[in-house]
Amino acid sequence: MSLEPNTPLPNSLQKPLSRFYEYLRSEKGLSLHTQRNYKQQLETMAEHLVTLGLKDWRQVDAAWVRQLASKGMRDGMKASSIATRLSSLRSFFDFLVLRGEITANPAKGVSAPRKQRPLPKNLDVDEVGQLLDVNEDDPLSIRDRAMMEVMYGAGLRLAELVGINLKDVLSRQGEIRVIGKGDKERKAPFSGLAKEWVDKWLRVRGELASPGEDALFVSKLGTRISHRSVQRRMEEWGKKQSVASHISPHKL
Structure with missing residues (x-):
């Protein structure tokens, strides 16, 4: 065969x-x-x-x-x-x-999840769509959807998401620059719904962001959104949409 x-x-x-x-x-x-x-x-x-x-x-x-x-x-x-x-x-x-076709093995630094620790139940496609059904007249709702689309689409950690700055959004290249563990810089793919909703967020971001704030995602106070605020907002959306009793970034 x-x-x-x-x-x-x-x-x-x-x-x-x-x-x-x-x-x-x-x-x-x-x-x-x-x-x-x-x-x-x-x-x-x-x-x-x-x-x-x-x-x-x-x-x-x-x-x-x-x-x-x-x-x-x-x-x-x-x-x-x-x-x-x-x-x-x-x-x-x-x-x-x-064979000398590449110089290093990029998969060697990536570990599989621990077998003895079951993964949390992940949202299926329908649940994600339901969770992200937001009011486009509300800047905070637009921000939340943009955050979740970026995290879901690029497989980012929470720390990587909140650390993104405006200059890190490389729309023409279809990438977002993120800082991972050990302060190592990498680029994550950025297209489709993630790009669509980030573009929508950027159009209304000025209504919330403080002057000179570099963070892509800001809180209602105008400064960089915190880890806990992202977790809390996701939990609120989960309860509001009756998707699950507890939604966290790990489920995306």
């Missing part, structure tokens, strides 16, 4: 995959069943990355890999399944490093 990708991918993505499949067959001597498992895992991830604008495996960094893990959590995957997915990706990138 052929191990070529079922879904057409850009050559820059497909050819390295095809070389990897041949490597698994001829050099590693893996069973056809194992080869098929690799193929299924890698193509699922590749297809998702294409939807996010990826054109070359060399574009992948730890942020992209974290997004894949976040998508798995949102899709309700078990921690063990996410670990398998990340393991397949690490093996593929090890192959690319071995």
Whole structure:
């Protein structure tokens, strides 16, 4: 059975995959069943990355890999399944490093969720839509939806979300610059509904923001919104929309 990708991918993505499949067959001597498992895992991830604008495996960094893990959590995957997915990706990138096609493995710094700690119940697509059904005449509601679309769409941590400044919104590049753990800067994808609602928020932000405030998201006092304020607003929206008894950023 052929191990070529079922879904057409850009050559820059497909050819390295095809070389990897041949490597698994001829050099590693893996069973056809194992080869098929690799193929299924890698193509699922590749297809998702294409939807996010990826054109070359060399574009992948730890942020992209974290997004894949976040998508798995949102899709309700078990921690063990996410670990398998990340393991397949690490093996593929090890192959690319071995062949000199990339210099480092971006998946090595990303851990799967701990198996002994069940993930919280994530909102499904319908619940997210219900939660984000806001009044567009209210600047605070527009801000809340923009925050949740950015967090949901880019797989950001809460600290990364509240730390975004106006200058970090790179609309032309379709990216948002964020500061992660260890003060490491990375860029997260920014498009679709996230961009649409941030644009709406920017049109009304001046009604709330204090003069000279750099933060993208501000509180009703005009200063950078706090972690606790974001958590509280999400809980309020969850109760108001009867989506769940307790909504937190982790569920996005």
